Amino acid sequence: MPTALITGITGQDGSYLAELLLSKGYRVIGMARRASTVTYERIQHMLDDVEVIQGDLTDQGSLLSMFEEYEPTEVYNLAAQSFVPTSWNQPALTGDVTALGVTRMLEAIRFVNPKIRFYQASSSEMFGKVVEVPQKETTPFYPRSPYGVAKVYGHWITVNYRESFGLFAVSGILFNHESSRRGLEFVTRKITDGVARIKFGLAKELRLGNLEARRDWGFAGDYVKAMWLMMQQEHPDNFVIGTGETHSVREFCEIAFGHAGLDYNDFVVQDERFYRPAEVDLLVSDPGKARRELGWELTVGFKQLVTMMVDADLERLKMQVKA
Secondary structure, rough: EEEEEEEEOOOHHHHHHOOOOHHOHHHEEEEEEEOOOOOOOOHHHOOOOOOEEEEOOOOOHHHHHHHHHOOEEEEEEEOOOOHHHHHHHOOHHHHHHHHHHHHHHHHHHHOOOOEEEEEEEEEEHHOOOOOOOOOOOOOOOOOOOOOHHHHHHHHHHHHHHHHHHOEEEEEEOOOOOOOOOOOOOOOHHHHHHHHHHHHOOOOOOOOOOOOOEEEEEEEEHHHHHHHHHHHHHOOOOOOEEOOOOOEEEHHHHHHHHHHHOOHHHHOOOOOOOOOOOOOEOOOEEOOOOHHHHHHHOOOOHHHHHHHHHHHHHHHHHHHHHOO
């Protein structure tokens, strides 16, 4: 039985990845940061099947001990300070966790067992102010936030350890991927939650930032399959994962509100407080390499993703209103 260790298992991606690995017969170890209250909501249904342990990307010793005790064959580093707006308020913390945390993971692998396979969660935010459209593995990076800058460091240190020490270290450059498990602070979930609240009379408006910002949005459940496929290849490499399509925040609103029988124009208010200091206007992937070399395919399209998320929030709030 292979053993996989997932950092950030309590997050959206961690929960979907844990489900996938369990279905493939893995022993799954999940690392969660020590806190007085840890949220297991996304993995509650798996707590009998996964082993959740405490660890911290800012503490080298805890990572070394973790690898020595649990002897993972694969490590998926999904933990990060991943909310872009927060990275401007806490840039040093973002760098310590999202950038240097990757180095600490790689150092622990190098010292404990260099045969461990390592996945680094890179991000389309690394492309930032894009220099070519669409973006592929060879597109130069131009990050526009402390989060994007930290992810660039994490990406290149992964490549560096692969080339310097021969580690099996892959980097998945994932474009935006969403689901009903997405945090409420992210714009897609903010929209679908807002739709449900307005539908049930719990809110009268939804305040958003730039409605013209465009993103390449896919389903998180599809994207974790790509992570696993990268780790099964003969040689480690970098892969861009996305849909190859771009949609605006306005279009997301139109579909989400329309699915609930509402007109977004009646409820959405643009608020300058939610604009980024340095905007990323257009991100769209070229996932051709992943399709050719990994055999990776999408199963959920954009409109289906939006309506799935709206339905989930409507059902969640329906239960709360009844209660």
